[in-house]
Amino acid sequence: MTVLVAYASAPEGREALTEGIKEAHRRKSDLLIVNIGRGHHDLDAAELKELEGQLTEAGLALTIESSILADPGDAVIQTAQDRGVEVIVIGLRHRSMVGKLILGSTVQRILLDATCPVLAVRPDKL
């Protein structure tokens, strides 16, 4: 089985990744990172190598995937359905009512549309 981390280069994304790694170890599942930020993810090669080593030690695999769908929410759900993942881990952040009204919320989309459990985490500093 697989744990999917919706990653973006922001504190929320980092927190999701940390939590996702823990979750993967706990469930003994492979880790799948989906980049939902604009452009390329900011995980550098060294960091990825370390993470991969850490996971391989536990007998788990690391995959990074991106989707052709432009909307981050859709991309996460598509990949999750495709790979039949066990759980989606996503970073959450506070957003005012007005902010939600104007900009919508990817997290909300994923929570409502996902066909598997979703673990939403918050970075402490916010």
Added chain:
Amino acid sequence: MLDSAMAALASLADPSLLIMLLIGTVAGLIMGLIPGLGGTGAVAILLPITFGMEPPQALALLIGALAVVHTSDTVSAVLLGAPGSASASVTMLDGYSMAKKGQAARALTLAFLSSMAGGIIGAVGLTLAIPLARPLVLSFASPELFMLTVLGVSLAAVLSRGNIIKGVSAGLLGLILGMVGTSPTTAEERFTFGSLFLGDGLSLVAVALGIFGLAEIASRASQRRGQKQTISLGGGWGQGIREWLTHWTQVIRGALIGIWAGVLPGVGATAGTWMAYGQAVATAKDKRQFGKGDPRGIVGPESANNSVEAGDLIPTLLFGIPGGVPSAMLLGMLLTYGIQPGPSIITEHLDLMYLIVWSFAIASILGALLCFLSVKQLAKLTKVPFAVLAAGLVAIMLLGSFQEGGQLGDLWIMIVLGAFGWLLKSTGFPRAPFLIGFVLAIPLERYYFLTDSLYEGFDWMARPGVMVFLAILILPMIWAFIKFIRARRHTNLDDGHRDEQPEDDEAPLKNSTWSLTASSIFFVAFAAALISSASFSPEARLVPQLVSTGGLIFSGILLFIEIRRRLHDGTPKADETLAEKAEEGILGTQTAKAGWTLDAKFALKTFLWMTGFLALTAAFGYLIAVTIFIPAFLLIVARARLKVAIIYTGVLYIVLLALPSLLPIDLPQGWLNTLV
């Protein structure tokens, strides 16, 4: 109203109209297939031919072409995975995947039927818009019309994808360029530098063909090889029809999104189709198949890209504010016939309006039918290398631009603007606001002075219509500002829907020396306009000065951003990004910037060829220039075989020789002919 509609339908029984519609449809289908031409190219190439015709015939021809360009652009996207236009790249995602599974026929059936439906729904939308908008349009006075022109330019700039500052700068530069010639209020000459030729202003066809057509050729002429894959259609026609029927709600939704995208200036077919795709994905529970051959990924976008063109026509015809580039050119055509699009078109030319609607609907059906019948033959055209097509296209485009004014100067301007258009395209400046600005420059000024003389001070600002438009003008700006702030804070991952295309690789020279050059050109042009407008009379200089001041501010910001970026990261590290990518071995969305110098070199070479061709024309006349230029270009640039070059040149020569007797077309005469 019904009478006019029926009368228009009856008039289509006129054989000459039907023939024009058919020719337009066939031409539109062919041009849809050729990458980079699309609706803009189709109208631009056909427009010059229409100059000698009656308005109904001309409209039938142009609308016929416009209605079907997005029907045929699917063919190459599905069969070869090479979209005929940017908007077809959406269909490619699912269509090509289906074709790879041997179900090309299924994908094409879905696409053609949806295109047809999109066209018909678009035509219905246009019909409904007439009675709905009629009372509204008729209540418009000059203040509202002035606001509409402002709205047209600024919405085009704000809504077109990419950088808003770049969009606004392009729109303002278009306005300045549109003011070259005689001032509408004081009849004094502006920015003409004493030239008699510039006194008439720049020719719309030359500007449009340069900025879009030649620029496209220059950026694609380096493709020496056509598509090699063998085409197999496979089965599934019946399955396609059945599936299409089950997804009828997607068809209607896609078409409505398309109409909406068309009505908004500058959004256009590409963004419209991505919006439709995003909508289809967002509302689907099971997203597994998207990108791997989901019929919903074909149906919605295909119906959207056809209805966009109909949606474009709504503001163009009813308000005189073009929604997109093809309709901006159509607007120019109507003006040359003395038909003033806008409120008066409803009272004076209702029959023409309905003729457009009927033509659009009939062409949509005809286009889909022709596509079904000739799909195999059409697909073969995409095997022709673009460089080979480019030779003929350059010859046709230059001939086309000559028709409007009959002056060689237009052709020189076209080549200069072509180079400029290439620069804009490669550095990520949207070109639609530029052309819309160019078209709206004179109406904007005329309505402003009408308003100014009819109302005391700023009284006109208090009119309800004006206030509504002001709100429409300001809201997207606030929205864009919010998005900008969010993007700066790097917390935009939670921005909900992001329906537009992922940052595309259409602008390979972004953030390079070239974009710095482009920003500098903008800055210098606005500065020059500001300085030279100081010598005009107060009335003639007001608008140019306002526009160029605004332009200076925006291009100044651009220049500042560019320079700051240079100081921060120095030159783009093409090799490093590539190496990094190779090391990681991960599919990224960022495009590597390697190889851009090659493209630039090739574009430069192509423009030198065009200049050479024009020099030959000026010296020896068009026919001789063609017989020298075409074989030389084919042999040296396109590296075609000798046999191909000879046949190509021969056919083109005969067509050009026969053309003036068939159509009202003049061939440019050279300096040599004046001696004989």
